[in-house]
Amino acid sequence: MQEWEGKKVFGGIAIGKIYVYQKGQQQVRRMTIQDPDAELARYQAAKEAAVAQLQELYEKALQEVGQANAAIFEIHQMMLEDEDYQESVEHMICTQQVNAEYAVAVTGDHFSQLFANMEDEYMRGRAADVKDISERVLTVLQGQSGGSVQFSEPVILVADDLAPSETVQLEKDKVLSFVTVHGSLNSHTAILARTMGIPALIGCPVPLDATVDGKMGVVDGNTGKLYVDPEPAFLEQMKQKQLEEQEKKQLLQALKGKDNVTLDGQHILLYANIGNTKDLAAVLQNDAGGIGLFRSEFIYLERDHYPTEEEQFQIYRTVAETMGGKRVIIRTLDIGADKQCDYFELEKEDNPALGYRAIRICLTRPEVFKTQLRALFRASAYGKVAIMYPMITSVQEVRQIRQIAEEVKQELQEQGIRIGEPEQGIMIETPAAVIISDLLAKEVDFFSIGTNDLTQYTLAIDRQNSMLDAFYDTHHPAVLRMIRMVVEQAHAAGIWAGICGELGADPALTKTFLEMGVDELSVSPGNILPIRKIVRETDVAAYRQEMQERT
Amino acid sequence: MREFQYVIKDAEGIHARPAGELIKLAKTFSSNISMCKDGTSVSCKKILAVMGLGVKQGQEITITMEGEDEDAAYEAISRFLEENL
Numbered sequence: 036m037q038e039w040e041g042k043k044v045f046g047g048i049a050i051g052k053i054y055v056y057q058k059g060q061q062q063v064r065r066m067t068i069q070d071p072d073a074e075l076a077r078y079q080a081a082k083e084a085a086v087a088q089l090q091e092l093y094e095k096a097l098q099e100v101g102q103a104n105a106a107i108f109e110i111h112q113m114m115l116e117d118e119d120y121q122e123s124v125e126h127m128i129c130t131q132q133v134n135a136e137y138a139v140a141v142t143g144d145h146f147s148q149l150f151a152n153m154e155d156e157y158m159r160g161r162a163a164d165v166k167d168i169s170e171r172v173l174t175v176l177q178g179q180s181g182g183s184v185q186f187s188e189p190v191i192l193v194a195d196d197l198a199p200s201e202t203v204q205l206e207k208d209k210v211l212s213f214v215t216v217h218g219s220l221n222s223h224t225a226i227l228a229r230t231m232g233i234p235a236l237i238g239c240p241v242p243l244d245a246t247v248d249g250k251m252g253v254v255d256g257n258t259g260k261l262y263v264d265p266e267p268a269f270l271e272q273m274k275q276k277q278l279e280e281q282e283k284k285q286l287l288q289a290l291k292g293k294d295n296v297t298l299d300g301q302h303i304l305l306y307a308n309i310g311n312t313k314d315l316a317a318v319l320q321n322d323a324g325g326i327g328l329f330r331s332e333f334i335y336l337e338r339d340h341y342p343t344e345e346e347q348f349q350i351y352r353t354v355a356e357t358m359g360g361k362r363v364i365i366r367t368l369d370i371g372a373d374k375q376c377d378y379f380e381l382e383k384e385d386n387p388a389l390g391y392r393a394i395r396i397c398l399t400r401p402e403v404f405k406t407q408l409r410a411l412f413r414a415s416a417y418g419k420v421a422i423m424y425p426m427i428t429s430v431q432e433v434r435q436i437r438q439i440a441e442e443v444k445q446e447l448q449e450q451g452i453r454i455g456e457p458e459q460g461i462m463i464e465t466p467a468a469v470i471i472s473d474l475l476a477k478e479v480d481f482f483s484i485g486t487n488d489l490t491q492y493t494l495a496i497d498r499q500n501s502m503l504d505a506f507y508d509t510h511h512p513a514v515l516r517m518i519r520m521v522v523e524q525a526h527a528a529g530i531w532a533g534i535c536g537e538l539g540a541d542p543a544l545t546k547t548f549l550e551m552g553v554d555e556l557s558v559s560p561g562n563i564l565p566i567r568k569i570v571r572e573t574d575v576a577a578y579r580q581e582m583q584e585r586t
Numbered sequence: 587m588r589e590f591q592y593v594i595k596d597a598e599g600i601h602a603r604p605a606g607e608l609i610k611l612a613k614t615f616s617s618n619i620s621m622c623k624d625g626t627s628v629s630c631k632k633i634l635a636v637m638g639l640g641v642k643q644g645q646e647i648t649i650t651m652e653g654e655d656e657d658a659a660y661e662a663i664s665r666f667l668e669e670n671l
Contacts, residue, residue: 103603110606113633120634146634153640157601161637164602349597416669453669 037246037263041214041239045316046256048277049212049234050270053263054190055248056197063140063173071129078124078135081175086112088171101319102359111168120146136176143169167198186210191252191261193241212254214239214261232320236261287564291322295567297549298574304555305563305570306362308535312350315357317560322567325362327483327557328423328535329354331407332369335376341403347410355418364421364483364535364557365414366462367407369393373499388488388497393426398435408443415455422459423483428467433478462535464488469517476528483557484521486536490514509538519551526552533557545569546578588660589650596671599642604670609633611666617653619663630663 068074089112096105114120120142127138143165150162192213210233218237234256241247241261253262253273265273295305306327307318318326334342334350355363370376371392384390397404411422424436440459447454463469464485472482486509491498493514496507518534525532533555538544540558545566548556558566594600600608612619612630619630623645628635630649641647649667651659 106603106606110602110633113606113609117634118632149638155599155640155642157598158637158640161602165634345597451668
């Protein structure tokens, strides 16, 4: 058994035959042609076919990986239709009487060289894009099947590197995993692979020859290992692990693209909770309808200084753009209690859960709050951003927040900076907020119930104290009644209400929440499809009747 | 003929995506529209040329337009740059 290690792109286990993929070594020969017009027509037809392929890829990628990642295929189309590129090819065919293949290859080399020589690293990377489009036209000209990789059986694909277009057009049901010798974690390829959700490794120094090709292989995307010719006992063990993962996966596949609608036609929004931009791939992969809770704390926790407006803006914008037009609810900073950050220099408290945290910090340190709000308002120009404020206990606080937000908005407008119209809502996570939810509903655009804190405050039980586990009843009627009350008050005021705490993902309560009329559940990405399954199997009217009969 | 100067604010410079959007926008006008950086001038309707300029954050470009709809182009392109780059 040989063993190779690479960088993990995506987890999961793949077992199968290894296929070493050599790029279509497109041997291009210079040939003299007799009829330049016919050759021009061949080129035109090939170019149009290539553009059509790219359009298909664009649409496919749009579905699978979101607008921001799909845009590359639109750019490729524009490059193919670029006047300078076309003129160069046509000019060579006409004046030098060469075949279209040769003209395309030389033109492609010329333009990719132009980028390869630039100082800027990003621009040097674009040389690969120009190569990619030229190879696409060559493939069409040479009568191959548009570069798509075909296999007779499912394989572990091992390659030197893969162009974005190669990755996306792999026949997915035939590719168990891919392993590349080169490529970076932030390359288009790695991002696409993550979003496609196949176990993958990059930077794996495996030889691309007969010592590997055609052999049995195991890729463990969780540890970053590729095993070639595994021993039987080891293989058996990996098969067992894989089986467990597959069972989960199958459930997911069947439910992707389906509506979150009950048997009797009631809809609910299923959004994802994320703590980091790294989670975005999982969000798309699990078919979330939006992001219901983006915990912005990580931006603060992973730094040793206050994050700047620009740093924050770039992160929020990336999330908004990746999600396309889907709603992205970003919660403002929730530091304090169990989440500590040295440079905030917070004093030690005896009772931090009831202490100086979240919005209380923001309202007493408006400069920190305003920096974040500026970044959020700016990002709202790039997608459907919503801002959510945590730990609210009074109407007064909300008015104060809205006042500060209004100031920020005006400042930005005066500076001529583009902003959007973000929705602004609050977390309902204190009993006080529940009791005055009718008043709060008049001040905001939406509610999201944070059940973790709400439960601990309602039951007066410290979540961190394991001795109290026996008393901590997550289904306590007090909490459930509170949720019902919040939803009713929200609807009475014409706004929507969701749940973003752990309870939202509790499958035993999905029916209850549907019956209460909860508009949205925000859960970790991996829980979206399991909850969707329950929603689709629920008959709310029948369930309501059943409950009434029981009481 | 109309022209204006603009300093790129986007941290990544004129990268692929906004370049693509700019070309799409420029193509909606019949006027000749060009972008000039350090004495090199290219058509705003050609993506490889625009990207080939490799304009980075903090660098100044001059946009020139000439033709029937130059005023409308001026409006649209200056707004696009302000908002996206």
